[in-house]
Structure formats: structure tokens, C-alpha cells
Amino acid sequence: MKELSCGAVVPNCDAKFTAASESEIMSQVADHARRVHGTDDVPPEVAEKVRLNIRETA
Numbered sequence: 001m002k003e004l005s006c007g008a009v010v011p012n013c014d015a016k017f018t019a020a021s022e023s024e025i026m027s028q029v030a031d032h033a034r035r036v037h038g039t040d041d042v043p044p045e046v047a048e049k050v051r052l053n054i055r056e057t058a
């Protein structure tokens with residue numbers, strides 16, 4: 001599984017995402033960003049930061 005903490009990208013956000021693949025994480029992040037952070041589209045530099053912060057879990 002893969003795991004991402006939103007707080008690694010957006011300070012003070014404690015949301016966490018887990019999914020089987022990076023693309024599922026990205027779609028959860030996009031949905032979360034829209035609902036919680038009011039971001040309609042995740043900018044490329046933020047998406048890159050998200051990818052760099054995805055961790056592999058058992």
C-alpha cells in the first residue's frame with residue numbers, strides 16, 4: 001500500500017490517504033483538495049510534491 005500525509009504538502013492539515021497505487025492516492029488528494037482546501041485543480045508543482053511524499057507501507 002501507499003500512504004500520504006496531506007500535512008507533508010499543506011502545513012497543518014492532518015488528513016492521511018492510503019491506496020494501492022499512486023494514481024489512487026492522487027485522485028483522493030484531488031478530491032480532498034477540492035473539498036477541504038478549495039482547490040479545483042491540483043497545480044503540477046503540488047502534484048509533484050505529493051508524489052515525492054508518498055510512502056510505501058506494508
Ligand SMILES: [Zn+2]
Pocket residue numbers: 006007010013014015032036037
Ligand atoms: Zn489536506
